[in-house]
Amino acid sequence: MTDINRGRRAPSPPPPFPGSHEKNITWPYWWNAPRPAVRPPELPTYAEKHALDRDHYEMCTAINRAYEMLDQQPEFIRRSVMGTITSLEHTNGAKRANMYLTKTFVERIFPRLDLVNAQYRLEARTLDNVNLFWSFNKLADLGRKETDHLAEDIAQFIALELGVISESSAADNLNDFKTALAMYRRAAEITRGFRQPVPTKGKKNLTLEDMTPVISRMFSPKWWQNRLRRYSAMWREHLRIAFGQVSKKDTPYASKNAVGDWREQKRRTREFLKGMELEDEEGNRISLIEKFDHSVANxxxxxxxxxxxxxxxxxxxxxxxxxxxxxxxxxxxxxxxxxxxxxxxxxxxxxxxxxxxxxxxxxxxxxxxxxxxxxxxxxxxxxxxxxxxxxxxxxxxxxxxxxxxxxxxxxxxxxxxxxxxxxxxxxxxxxxxxxxxxxxxxxxxxxxxxxxxxxxxxxxxxxxxxxxxxxxxxxxxxxxxxxxxxxxxxxxxxxxxGGAPVTVYRELRMMADHETAIGLSIEFAAVHDAADFGHWDEYVNAQGGPFVRRENLIVRNWYETNEALSPYGEEVIRIRGVYTPLVGIDCPIITRAKQWKIVRKQAVDLGLSGVDLKGAPAPSRSSVNNCTGPGIGPQDDGTGSSMAMPLTIADFKAMTRKERRRALKRIRQETRELRDARRPARADFGVDPEMAARMRDAARTALGFELSLGEIKFLLSGHAMKIGDEYFSGRSDGEIYSAKPPTDPLKRFEKLKRRYGPPPESERAAILRQYFENLKPEDGIDHSQI
Structure with a gap:
């Protein structure tokens, strides 16, 4: 069809069919534009719905089973798992948290924990453990006091069983050896039933004298306390290893709890040593902590x-x-x-x-x-x-x-x-x-x-x-x-x-008497002099060389049995000196002439006779004896010394309000001046040498850290210092204690702002607020009502 036909123009083409293409229409407002139609929801089929229900049921079953397995673990394991679940739920959603519980914990962590628990807990109930079965299997959760109660219950149960055996043996007229053997077998059976080794010290063929202290240990509450404390600590640490808390990703070598317990035990040991002394037969006393610091225990x-x-x-x-x-x-x-x-x-x-x-x-x-x-x-x-x-x-x-x-x-x-x-x-x-x-x-x-x-x-x-x-x-x-x-x-x-024994080396260094050594024998003197000068190579060569056998030693330790028995009724054999087989065991050299015992440190005698009380503690200050008015507090007797005068209590009720304010202001001013006078200047702030030495020893022994003088001043000023991964602070007793990490002021402010500040406004409220703020007064809007 051509454009011109016989002098007439062709008709315009018809409009497009509705919906054949999009119309390029610009709408005046975005909310006027047409929106696509809403499609009806697609309902799942019966098979899909059944599959969803089955998956949901299986997930719920798996979660319930996982929580049942989690409830079997000690509290610190449950707390760690629940902390991970909560963190995953907040960051990745509930589905990821459930996957960790049902997959990671059930399939990877729980089998490892079960391997450890099987080595420590009681698996079957018997007549011996039926009353203590639950308590023993909860040892990993028990505290120190509950563990001691369990130890007392076990010791009491063994004592009752031994009492029954004693009565039956007396009725059957059994001799002492057979009675002791029956007691030993029964006590050993109960001890092994609670997964503890029998304290035979490696002996296989026990005599009557050997069985008596072993039986005494097995019904001693103190022995069971030490065993169960150690057992529960190893159980907890083993579970942390299985859980993965002891590794290069978390804490290497030992868990944080084990390191904390070790440091606390070191601190308690030093506190005990500071409060005790060594006393000999003549009543002479020396400090126990000083002997400890000068021994190989340091x-x-x-x-x-x-x-x-x-x-x-x-x-x-x-x-x-x-x-x-x-x-x-x-x-x-x-x-x-x-x-x-x-x-x-x-x-x-x-x-x-x-x-x-x-x-x-x-x-x-x-x-x-x-x-x-x-x-x-x-x-x-x-x-x-x-x-x-x-x-x-x-x-x-x-x-x-x-x-x-x-x-x-x-x-x-x-x-x-x-x-x-x-x-x-x-x-x-x-x-x-x-x-x-x-x-x-x-x-x-x-x-x-x-x-x-x-x-x-x-x-x-x-x-x-x-x-x-x-x-x-x-x-x-x-x-x-x-x-x-x-x-x-x-x-x-x-x-x-190989080599020679170090115990002989230490005893010879305590001797330090060349004349006595040379008088005994030349060979003995050679060994003694080498040890006295600290030459280990000469000492070993003088003893017979690095491959010397114990029966060929030139100098040996000389032992003596104490008159007093141990708490378990066994003989106590201790080193008293040294001897040489070349002369004979009948001619020992006593290196420990005095017998020392550990006693509590004596209190300082504060007798007033012949004692200068200068620097003694003064009476406590109050608003009465601190006043400097007439008749109140110390007065000058004209000789330059302060003399206590009879105190007269001021009648504050008779004072006017202005007089009471003036008196209170004077008291506060004098108190402030006295405190500033006693407080050393910041530039002259020093540390007592003994205090610094105590703090250095405490840090070196308990923390393995060498403190400088500046760090000691920093700790004594009340601040917390980070050593390794923990914070510590010092006190006036010269010890170092664990401290909380300092709080960041900005973080604390943000936390308080979130808790007590105004709630954050929504996006819609912010848009409306900005819209109304831009309105002008001539618009006829009353801002006060808005």
Whole structure:
């Protein structure tokens, strides 16, 4: 069709069909524009609804089952799980929180907790534990007082059972040995029923004298208190390891509770030592805390003695042409609760650090026996320290003859890699299980190889710039956690192998009498002089060398039995001196001439006769004896001294209001002046040397931290200082206590503003407020009504 047809224009095309395309229309207001029609809701089908109901029912069932499993755990585990659930619910929603409960806890965490609980709780009720079954299985939740009550109940039950046996034995006319044997068997049966070892001290064939103290312990409430306290603490720590709270992701080596308990125990021990004294037969007394600080119980002295002994071994090695080897022994994967990245190890079989230590001891006993059969002798030191998940491993510095190096390596590697050898698929895995490093004198001395591990396991001395390989934290900060780990699991951290005994070395240093030593024998004098000068290498050589047997020692300890028996009725054997077999045991040298006993510190005698009371406590101040008006308070007698005058109580009721305000103002002003006069100036603020020494000792012993004078002043001023991950403050008694972290003023203000401030306005209210604020008065709007 053309545009022009016979002189006429073609008609316009028809309008488009309605809805064939969108109309480009600009509406005056957005709310005038048409909106799409509302579609009806799509109702689920019967099959879909049934599937949704089934999934909902299964989820509810799984949640209920998970909560039932959670209720079986101790309170601190339930609190940790519920805290995680609440946090996930706030951040990721209820679905994510339920997934953590039904999947992570039920499938991954609960089996690990169940492995641990099965090692501590009672599984079956018997006639012996039916009354105490519930209380014993709640030990992980019981406090100190409840644990002591349970110990008393168990001890009382054993005492009643032994009473029945005693009566029946008397009726049957049994002799003492048979009666004691029946009592021992019954008490041991009950003790093992409560998962406690019988205190036989390793003896197998017990005599009547041996069974009596063992039976006395098993029905003693004090013995059961110590056992159950230790048992419950290990149970809680083992559960935290299984839960994952002891790892490089949370707290390495030991949990926060274990470190806190260790520090509190150190503090209580020092408080006890400060309140006690040592008294001899003549009544002379010395301070117990001073003797403690000057003994090997002091971490600094203990570290110095260990380093001196290691250096002595190295000198012997250099003198006699021996070589040194550094070994590292690690347990198989099934003993580790988490892997090196801090994740749960699926191969873990529920072993505790104490179980791993027993495995390492068994392995070392087999190695030592094999070397003895082959005629190979070694000497040195081994250090037990934890991985980040509290699993122990050993570092060993050993010295030997050069021709024995290959044999020792082969024997040790064979026994260490014997268990679960299928895991060692490559060289990296074999090195992780057993590592050997030859001591190279060009790289450093043998003492330098082991010095870091000794300092890390005691107080972190001289490790300010060292970083832990596993946790990537400063080694000085983790020293307290390592000490708490060793105390919680009762693991011996340091053990010397070979050489002469250190107890004889310490007794000879107490003697310090060359004339007496030379009078006994020349050999004895050589051993004594070497120990007196602190030369460990000369002492070992004088005793017979690093491979000397105990029966060939030149000097030995001399023991004596005390007249008084122990609380359990057994003889107490203590060291009294030393002797040499060359002269005979009948000629000992007494190094402990006095017998000391621990007594409570005496109170200071405040007798008035012949005592200068200058500086004595003054009477308490009040609004009466503080007044300086006529007839009130101290007066000048003309000699320059203050003389107490008879006090006259002012009649405040007779005063006018103006006079009372003037008197109150004068009292406050004088009180302020007196307080400012007694308070030292800020620039002259000093610290008592004894106070500073006490605080340094407390920080060094309990925290493993060396305080400076500025830090001591800061603590005494009432402020809290952060040491490691916790805050501490000082007091006037010279001790350091845990403190709460300081509150950020801005955070506190925001918290108070959210709690007591006006509620936040909504978006709609903000728009309306801005709209009305922009209106003008001529618009006819009454702003006061709005």
């Amino acid at each position: 971490p600094a002295i203990r570290r110095c003695e260990l380093m001196n002994r290691i250096r002595g071994f190295e000198n012997i090695c250099e003198q006699q042409g021996y070589v040194g080897e550094f070994y590292t022994m690690t347990a198989p994967s099934k003993y580790h609760a988490t892997n090196k990245h801090g994740h749960r190890n699926p191969k873990w079989e529920g072993a505790s650090p104490a179980d791993t230590q027993k495995y390492l001891r068994r392995t070392w006993a087999a190695i030592r026996a094999k070397l003895a059969r082959d005629g190979i002798s070694i000497f040195g030191i081994r250090v037990a320290e934890p991985h980040h998940d509290a699993t122990p491993h050993w570092h060993m510095l050993m010295f030997m003859k050069p021709e024995h190096v290959g044999a020792v390596r082969e024997v040790m590697q064979g026994y260490v890699t014997k268990e679960d050898e299928h895991e060692l698929v490559n060289a990296r895995a074999r090195k992780a299980r057993f590592c050997v490093e030859a001591i190279d004198p060009e790289k450093g001395s043998a003492t330098g190889y082991i010095a870091k591990y000794i300092s890390k396991n005691i107080d972190g001395y001289a490790l300010d710039d060292e970083i832990d390989d596993e946790t990537k934290k400063p080694l000085k900060d983790v020293a307290a956690s390592v000490s708490a780990w060793a105390a919680r699991w009762r693991i011996r951290q340091f053990q010397f192998i």
